[in-house]
Amino acid sequence: QFHTIKYEDLKWDESLGQGSFTRIYKGYRTDIRDGEKHCTEVLLKELDACHKNCWESFFESASLMSQISHKHLLLVYGVSVHGEKNIMVQEFVKYGALDLYLKRGKTVSVSWKLDVAKQLASALNFLEEKNIVHGNICAKNLLLAREGDSSQGISPFIKLSDPGISLAMLGKHVLLDRIPWVAPEVLISSENLTLECDKWSFGATVWEVFNNGNSPLKGYNLKEVPKRRFYETFQRLPPSQWAELADLINHCMDYQADFRPSCRCIIRQLNSLITSDYEILHSTEPVAQ
Numbered sequence: 001q002f003h004t005i006k007y008e009d010l011k012w013d014e015s016l017g018q019g020s021f022t023r024i025y026k027g028y029r030t031d032i033r034d035g036e037k038h039c040t041e042v043l044l045k046e047l048d049a050c051h052k053n054c055w056e057s058f059f060e061s062a063s064l065m066s067q068i069s070h071k072h073l074l075l076v077y078g079v080s081v082h083g084e085k086n087i088m089v090q091e092f093v094k095y096g097a098l099d100l101y102l103k104r105g106k107t108v109s110v111s112w113k114l115d116v117a118k119q120l121a122s123a124l125n126f127l128e129e130k131n132i133v134h135g136n137i138c139a140k141n142l143l144l145a146r147e148g149d150s151s152q153g154i155s156p157f158i159k160l161s162d163p164g165i166s167l168a169m170l171g172k173h174v175l176l177d178r179i180p181w182v183a184p185e186v187l188i189s190s191e192n193l194t195l196e197c198d199k200w201s202f203g204a205t206v207w208e209v210f211n212n213g214n215s216p217l218k219g220y221n222l223k224e225v226p227k228r229r230f231y232e233t234f235q236r237l238p239p240s241q242w243a244e245l246a247d248l249i250n251h252c253m254d255y256q257a258d259f260r261p262s263c264r265c266i267i268r269q270l271n272s273l274i275t276s277d278y279e280i281l282h283s284t285e286p287v288a289q
């Protein structure tokens, strides 16, 4: 169900950070194709040795991404096992995780943000049609392959990363850390992980993109108020001043899973968001009059 890659064909470069129970590195993979030696830039995602009991879930995530291909889904070349090391070899996506890109203070236009939302919605629609639940939709798992340039009319290009270790394997504290991306019903039991949960996470991710990568509950992480209160009191994320966008986000983040919109409905609503007036009224950069 996935390609195995020889450890000796991999070379580690700099460390790029970490995910849940994993560390990521820039790296290179040498392979011989049609008699020629190729050296490809790759992203090496290594499962922490102390969580090696999660290796099945780690490889399940790799296998999921290897079995389906879509332009907005990350390409996973395969996996490599070497002693205690479990490594997923992914395509190296040029600009990395979208949350960090946005936090770095890159000003992007409203239409740039809408393009990203539409691309994520099309990836989700593809998964929904195949009845595949991702389970970890968030801006950190959106990878930016092309920056885009609104002055040249070039749109950004994102790829949805692998879901990583499944929620069922993660401890309660990791699940609490995923509020408000994780759907409320999943917090009760990871058995409740369905396609509808990805709609909830989609809403939280669109909120992040339109709030320049800011964490939705930044002020909330105070110790005295446990994050679970956010769900127990049916709270909502601070609404965007763009009413139609706020409605779409709240519709996706409906506490009733079956009230959440289908992907087709999400795509229709995104396409109906007219950027023109909003762009002029609210854009940060001056719009040519």
Ligand SMILES: N#Cc1ccc(Nc2nc(N)cc(-n3cnc(CCO)c3)n2)cc1
Binding pocket: 016, 017, 018, 019, 024, 043, 074, 090, 091, 092, 093, 094, 095, 096, 097, 140, 141, 142, 143, 161
């Ligand atoms: N400076 C810089 C820079 C960093 C990284 C990349 N490239 C890349 N390619 C991938 N396939 C996956 C990731 N990645 C990043 N964070 C996660 C964890 C959350 O999924 C995964 N980054 C490019 C530039």
